[in-house]
Amino acid sequence: MKKEKEQKKFQFGFNIWKYVVLLSLLAVVGLASVVTRKLQDRVPPVISCDTDVLTISVEEEEDVLLAGVTAVDAVDGDVTDSLVIEQLSQITPDGSRSITYGAFDNSDNVAKYTRTIQYTDYVPPRFSLTGDLIYQTWSLSDALNSIRVEDCLDGDITNKLKLYSYEANSSSPYHALNVYVTNSSGETVNQCFMVELLDLTADEYAKSPKLELSEYLIYMKAGDKAPDWKDYLKSLQKIVPDSREWEEVDTFEDVKVLSDVDLSTPGMYEVIYQYADEEERTGKTRLFVIVEE
DSSP states (O other): OHHHHHHHHHHHHHHHHHHHHHHHHHHHHHHHHHHHHHHHOOOOOEEEESOSEEEEOTTSOGGGGGTTEEEEETTTEEOGGGOEEEEEOOOOTTSEEEEEEEEEOTTOOEEEEEEEEEESSOOOOEEEESSOOEESSOOHHHHHTTEEEEETTTEEOGGGOEEEEEEOOTTSSEEEEEEEEEOTTSOEEEEEEEEEEOOOOHHHHHHSOEEEESOSEEEEETTOOOOOGGGGEEEEEEEOTTSSOEEEOOOOTTOEEEEOOOTTSOEEEEEEEEEEOTTOOEEEEEEEEEEEO
């Protein structure tokens, strides 16, 4: 009886061992099959595009970049689902860039294809200002915090704004603030802003009329017609004579406008707005105008 139990135990263990060996052999055979297939299939998929130049707006979603692109493999068939955007080049001055796609098959063969993207409405990063950069007292950070940057592809890129140089001039109220920014497409834009320091006491500055603009920096094209610069005035406030109360001036008739804008020549210009109240206190603000080609 004891011998019979030992034989059954041996037979059970032997059967388990046979299954283990069989499963191991199957795994080896399967792996060998996969390896053999990969070794035999060395041909990558073929990527095709319905056009070699994709003309789109900067407003399009990213999935549009894959529109009309397919990938087919001789062994695995349609592998379009494996398509990825591998690289986007820097943008050229004419608003075009190259895009490189990648696709792979089940044997890890990779195919690449490059075509051109032509943007219909690309513009370099644009600066804007939250104020006129005129101060009675100021710090460098005050001026930098007034500068904003918007990119047509990346949106708000103010956090990428860098200071290139700051040139103070002790004999002039104007100081040059040079900044630059680079967007994700590799385009760098430089700009110099003139910061003005008023020769006023804190009390004089606090009581001077306040002019507010709807915008403090605008872009125009060379050849554009000059607008009515007063259209950019948003509000004017002054202190009521013989009181400390502020009142809104309901007309801009007495606001003086001085402009050096030359709409025939690209560059940065200024439009200066000045207003003097009954106490001969003068308020001032500036509109920067960038004229492009």
